Amino acid sequence: MDKRNRVLIDGTVIKRSDLRYTPAGTPVLEMVITHLSEQVEAGKHRKVECEVAMMALGDIAARLASIQIGQRLASKGFIAAKSNRYRNELVLHLEEFELLN
């Protein structure tokens, strides 16, 4: 069994779902953020862009209920497959977030 699975990433919300509830009553919210940064790789600065799918389950989903497209977010979470069938499609499961604007 592996242990570490930690992601810290900043980005801007470009999509969000409505807040919905699982059959057990747990709040769920899905979002997509776009990330743009500069990283150093092999000694060279490079521009990094990507879109990251995110999912919030539980209290954190309820706290995100009023989040808007265009808001900037510092996110902490772990990555998991979107489904058993598509194990290489990744979703960041949010554990903590902070609004940056």
Add this chain to the structure above:
Amino acid sequence: MDKRNRVLIDGTVIKRSDLRYTPAGTPVLEMVITHLSEQVEAGKHRKVECEVAMMALGDIAARLASIQIGQRLASKGFIAAKSNRYRNELVLHLEEFELLN
């Protein structure tokens, strides 16, 4: 411009490319790891499985030249899109690694 983009993840190598070189002579190696762990989400333990595509560029690629399928790896890096066209297909760019077996 965003700042943070950090991933720490453990996993087992399930695919690796040959070591190749860019036209500028920089070594490149691509891998896929499978990750299996238990995380806590909304107060419940859940099994997390995923496959993560990885890319190593520069010295770190050369240091991975002899890595084998089945080796376990602790990885640190940043995520980026596989291409401009598929911005939601993510690749972890390796900055550091440690062999776990």
